[in-house]
Amino acid sequence: MISIKEVEHVALLARLELSEEEKEVYTKQLSDILEHARKLQDLDTEGVPPTAHVLPLQNVFREDRVGEHLDIEDVLSNAPEREGDFFKVPRIV
Amino acid sequence: MQLYHMTAHRLQQMLAKGEISAEELCRSVFQRIDEVEEKIRAYITLDRENALQQAKAVDKARRAGEQLPPLAGIPVAVKDNICTKGLRTTCASKILYNYVPPYDATVMELLHDAQMVLLGKTNMDEFAMGSSCENSGFYPTCNPWDTDRVPGGSSGGSAAAVAAGEAVLALGSDTGGSIRLPAAYCGVVGMKPTYGAVSRYGLVAYASSLDQIGPFARDVTDCALMLNVICGHDPRDSTSVPYDKPDYRTFLTGEIKGMKIGVPREYMGEGIDSAVREIINKAVRVFTDLGAEVEETSLPHSDYALPAYYLIAPAEASSNLARYDGVRYGYRADKSEDVVDMFKKTRSEGFGPEVKRRIMLGTYALSAGYYDAYYNKALKVRTLIKRDFDRALEKYDLLLAPTAPGTAFKRGEKVDDPLQMYMVDICTLAVNLAGIPAISVPAGNVSGLPVGMQLMGKPFGEGEILRAAYAFEQCSGICCQLPD
Numbered sequence: 313m314i315s316i317k318e319v320e321h322v323a324l325l326a327r328l329e330l331s332e333e334e335k336e337v338y339t340k341q342l343s344d345i346l347e348h349a350r351k352l353q354d355l356d357t358e359g360v361p362p363t364a365h366v367l368p369l370q371n372v373f374r375e376d377r378v379g380e381h382l383d384i385e386d387v388l389s390n391a392p393e394r395e396g397d398f399f400k401v402p403r404i405v
Numbered sequence: 406m407q408l409y410h411m412t413a414h415r416l417q418q419m420l421a422k423g424e425i426s427a428e429e430l431c432r433s434v435f436q437r438i439d440e441v442e443e444k445i446r447a448y449i450t451l452d453r454e455n456a457l458q459q460a461k462a463v464d465k466a467r468r469a470g471e472q473l474p475p476l477a478g479i480p481v482a483v484k485d486n487i488c489t490k491g492l493r494t495t496c497a498s499k500i501l502y503n504y505v506p507p508y509d510a511t512v513m514e515l516l517h518d519a520q521m522v523l524l525g526k527t528n529m530d531e532f533a534m535g536s537s538c539e540n541s542g543f544y545p546t547c548n549p550w551d552t553d554r555v556p557g558g559s560s561g562g563s564a565a566a567v568a569a570g571e572a573v574l575a576l577g578s579d580t581g582g583s584i585r586l587p588a589a590y591c592g593v594v595g596m597k598p599t600y601g602a603v604s605r606y607g608l609v610a611y612a613s614s615l616d617q618i619g620p621f622a623r624d625v626t627d628c629a630l631m632l633n634v635i636c637g638h639d640p641r642d643s644t645s646v647p648y649d650k651p652d653y654r655t656f657l658t659g660e661i662k663g664m665k666i667g668v669p670r671e672y673m674g675e676g677i678d679s680a681v682r683e684i685i686n687k688a689v690r691v692f693t694d695l696g697a698e699v700e701e702t703s704l705p706h707s708d709y710a711l712p713a714y715y716l717i718a719p720a721e722a723s724s725n726l727a728r729y730d731g732v733r734y735g736y737r738a739d740k741s742e743d744v745v746d747m748f749k750k751t752r753s754e755g756f757g758p759e760v761k762r763r764i765m766l767g768t769y770a771l772s773a774g775y776y777d778a779y780y781n782k783a784l785k786v787r788t789l790i791k792r793d794f795d796r797a798l799e800k801y802d803l804l805l806a807p808t809a810p811g812t813a814f815k816r817g818e819k820v821d822d823p824l825q826m827y828m829v830d831i832c833t834l835a836v837n838l839a840g841i842p843a844i845s846v847p848a849g850n851v852s853g854l855p856v857g858m859q860l861m862g863k864p865f866g867e868g869e870i871l872r873a874a875y876a877f878e879q880c881s882g883i884c885c886q887l888p889d
Contacts, residue, residue: 314769326723326768327730327745328761329753338765344824345766349712352782355789362784363791365614365644366600366840366864372643386507390734399732404744 313343408433409570410887413479413627416573420467420478427467427478430573431460431522434480437570438524446546447556447566449485450493451525456480459522466520476630477520482572484563485526486533487618488607489513492523496609497541498531500755501735510607511639512576512618519634524572527562531757532726533583533611535559536829539820540759547816548590549888550854554813557587557829560621564591567621568887574631575621580612581714582808582833584619585845589808589857592847592887594622594874598632599864600840601646604639612721613644615714615837623887625846625875629653632867648865656868657875662696664873665801671707672806672832681807684849684856689805691881692873702801704793709786710835715827716770716783717838722760723767729755762823787838794839798863803873807832808845808857832859842867846874847883 319339323330330338384397393400408416408430419425435453442448463478483489486496488506490513495501509517516523530540538546538561546561548554549569556565560577564587567575577584579597588595596619603618610616620631633654638647668689673682689699731737731751738750756764770779797804809832819826836843841864848858858877862870 318769319765322765322769322772325772326764327727327748327752328756328764329749330761334758334761338762341762341823342766342769345715345827346769346779348824349716349779349783351712352709352716352786353778355706355709355786357782357785357789360785360788362781363787363838364784366791367644367646369601369644369646374640382507387733389507390504392731392735392737401732401744402741402747 313346314339407437407570409437409573411573412623413476413573413630416479417475427460427463427522428457430478431456431480434524434570434572441569442571444547444552445549445565445569445571446544447527447562447569447571448482448525449495449497449528449543449562452492452523456522456524463520463522474519476634478522480522480524480573481516482524482527482563482566482575483513484529484560484575484577486529486578486609487512487576488609489523489526492526494526494609496532497529497543498755498757498760499542499736500729500751504735506607508607511604511641512635513607515634521634527560527566527575529562530559531760532609532722533559533578533580534722534759534763536582536586536826537816537819538562539816540757542757545816548813550592551813554815554854555590557590557813559583561587563621564588564593564595567591567593567623570887573623574627576618576635577621578608578616578618579837580615581718581837582830584621585808585833585843585857585859586830588621588845589855590813592855594625594628594844594846596620596628596632596844596867597836597842598636598867599842601644602648602842602865602867603635604637604642604645606639606641610725612718613725614721615718625871625878626654626657628844629657629871651868653868653871656872658872659876659879661692661873661876664697664803666692666697666699666803666805666873667702667797667801668699668805669704669707669797670701671704676810676831677807678811680851681811681856684851685805685807685858688848688858688877688881691877692805695876695880697873699805702797702804704797704835706786706789706793707835710790710838711827711831713783713786713790714834714838715766716779717787719763719767720770720780721767723764723771726760726764759823790835791839794835794841798841802862802869804861806859806861808859809833812851812854812856836861840864842870844870844874846878848881849883
């Protein structure tokens, strides 16, 4: 139902690196789950609107005012690596 | 009876009369934790010093004659996916093993305002993905009724803590049954409020359209007291609904004459253990004796809740969990060639197998070419499931069903077969898809293991659910049965 090649592609999209063993296990397990999900195709949903959210809420607006905000030091205190007031990451290009 | 085994409403009276102090109560619970935590492993982090300080502050305020909120001084445990300022919040994941939130979740502010005493953070399935607490990135939690068995998940630590006397009350989160299932397995009361009734600000997101925070308690009265603390509108959560919050205690009258209760036949079929069905049928007789009108009804799309849920929730998760990249907080893999390599290594080393599985599944369901066939189809089926409930709840005040198809299973029994594990949630998933409130209350035992009964209600109908649950509890006498 889902091939090893597709599993590799999805892993890349999800930024996951899988071992050969994981690829095999996930190919089997995801196939089983998707096979089960095929059941949904039995239902006629012609004209049925999708429900992404149960609430009848539309956009929720607020005044555009400066409120409380977190201290920079507090926020950066969880950073794996920092330089000054910046998060530091390995080479990008 | 030891203090750590008492209900919050009883302790509240003892505290108010000055028969005990909050410090004494806090010490009693920590003594219990020292006794049993090695066997149960309900907690990830304990906050002993701060807890004692909070308790002492409550005692001091009481001595000074201050007017205190109802739950002042009551010890509470909080699931480790709810942000606690200055206290490590891991989601039971290696990827957040060192994360210390710089802010409190709204519910934490509310607990602090209520002057409750925070004991610590409880174990869970990693990122709330699981039904057994075996997916914790640290260690599994054991069921206090039989330590070879799972406590249910994903809020297994919170449920086990309340059942074992390691907390008087607790908070969990419920995305597909993660409060109700462990409540059923551990023999305590657990409630998932209406979507939008409790702020999700500061709850680490798993599936945002389904997640909801709710209480664990030893009886229905305690559950009502806890709802009084945590419910209400919050401008910081755009999915939080402005509504008139009642005093939930006013529903605890024991009076349910004329209440209309439907029992959906799809929840009483072959997939449900016959001993569980028998207990639910007994519960139905209790309601009939109390003057409720109970009859069989149908939610025709029930069978489709599981496949719809396991596309929608992973799809939302794959998006929500994209933020764990090793840049701003949490774990970062070392020795990366470049930034993309770092993302991949960090996520592969930091996430456990079930989280990876759901990220993969969700990414697939949302990817080009499959979006309509899987994700969008699941959303349309969600509409049909919601319509089933709308229709049934027009006719009935409440719906009654088992919380789970069986009792707590043995550790290791289902870990190798994800689909079998997912099946444990068949009675709870649809409620989240429909956004309605539901409670699980103890309804009896099978071979020494607790069985939960589920009551589902109209949106913002928590009060009516509590009314029925309280009447049942009073009449059946099944409550506060705690394991040794």
